[in-house]
Amino acid sequence: MVRVLVASDKFKGSLTAAEVAAAVSAGMRRGRPDVVVDAIPVADGGDGTLAAAESAGFTLVPVGVTGPTGSPVRTAYARRDDTAVVELADAAGLARLPGAPDPLGASSLGAGQAMAAAIDAGCRRVVLGIGGSASTDGGAGLLRGLGARLLTASGAPVPEGGAGLEQVARLDLTELRRRVEGVEITVACDVDNPLTGPRGAAAIYGPQKGADPDQVQRLDAALDHWASVVAEATGADLRDHPGAGAAGGVGFAAVALLDAELRSGIDLVLELVGFEAGLEGATLVVTGEGALDEQTLHGKAPAGVAATAARAGVPVVAVCGVNHLDHDRLRAAGIGAAYALTDIEPDRQRCLTDAAALLEQIAERIAAGMLTEVTR
Structure with a gap:
């Protein structure tokens, strides 16, 4: 069984953490109908x-x-x-x-x-x-x-x-x-x-x-x-x-x-929501937030999710509105790849107003590409 666990924070100004999970789930199932997608919305102790x-x-x-x-x-x-x-x-x-x-x-x-x-x-x-x-x-x-x-x-x-x-x-x-x-x-x-x-x-x-x-x-x-x-x-x-x-x-x-x-x-929230137990049997974890940047690496939700998943041996990818981190910085944080809305839509305003639809497209690509790779 191919099982994906979505554990993302909100995309501030556009999507709640639950809405991120719903969009990723829909796109994943479209790209890979046999996938099982579970969601554990997370936060870093602030709003959400x-x-x-x-x-x-x-x-x-x-x-x-x-x-x-x-x-x-x-x-x-x-x-x-x-x-x-x-x-x-x-x-x-x-x-x-x-x-x-x-x-x-x-x-x-x-x-x-x-x-x-x-x-x-x-x-x-x-x-x-x-x-x-x-x-x-x-x-x-x-x-x-x-x-x-x-x-x-x-x-x-x-x-x-x-x-x-x-x-x-x-x-x-x-x-x-x-x-x-x-x-x-x-x-x-x-x-x-x-x-x-x-x-x-x-x-x-x-x-x-x-x-x-x-x-x-x-x-x-x-x-x-x-x-x-x-x-x-x-x-x-x-x-x-x-x-x-x-x-x-x-x-x-x-x-x-x-x-x-x-x-x-983030460690406290992951404990409260039972994230570690949710990792059991997961093939891939999808985390994320609105912007991946230097702050992400210092106590934000994606870094905490990636660190916990790494200890369990589960690969992690991230979704976001915009990504400011290069491949080496992402890998050092335990994130194998990042997929940004701006990768497929350069109009920042549309990335805010149509975030869910764009995120579904990205999740479909992850299912067809990254998910296929990790299940070989």
Whole structure:
């Protein structure tokens, strides 16, 4: 039996991971009617993580939270048994901004509220994907969503957002600690940046969230003050912990106050969706994402899929919208070949609007060519 396993991330701006899988499956069957095609949609811990969990058998539990700039947002957490998956991008990410970015005021509050809903419903393990953050608030919003109180010197609540951290004088962690006691929290994190400094959350990621140079400097100083307040409250200074600067400092809040473990996003998602078990009996794995580039090689879904498949001795090819990696770079990552929509359609706009049809054509070619080769 010839069996192909499709384990692709989304093609951002055109296809979800499930839609990629459907297009590849249709093309494969057209090119090789005898092929069995199974799909395990994947993600790297950013947007698409909830969808990957749902495809793997988790149940979506809707919940209302506060978006990054204060507007109500309908999100969900994914649940299986006592494990919950929360996607920061869906609760408080860039896609949830109602308008222009708010680099000083945006908050991670909604993600904390989603976590709190899952914990209060009985979940004892929470997996938090933190890609796609809209804020640089040091994870303060996340902590507030879980019950922490951030207070000024006069005892007033601190305003939301990174700029509000300037006013933090003390913390009340009573409710936070009560809620998370006995809960295992794991964070999908693919960067090793510290919280502050030239490689910190504000300096590296602040401009992507709308911060100008003056605002970057102000946010970095506010994060530095925030880290000092947390260190005083906990007795440990973790501002330089690898990954503390992830998601505007959510990584810092997670390790400093939630006793969380930071893990590779794609490795964590592959574990949740049962990818390794799905490899059994596979002839070929098809992975992919919208663009294959240098970032792909550093913690993105195709690289993680290829590494796991290589350990099982299953060959891998990739599909994508556009490919910026040469053959040697692909082979070093465990990807035997890459097939891009732009290989058959030079019009980039059509690659977005007609992505599914083009991907079917490419999959048909893979079935007729690469699949024939690996089954000889």
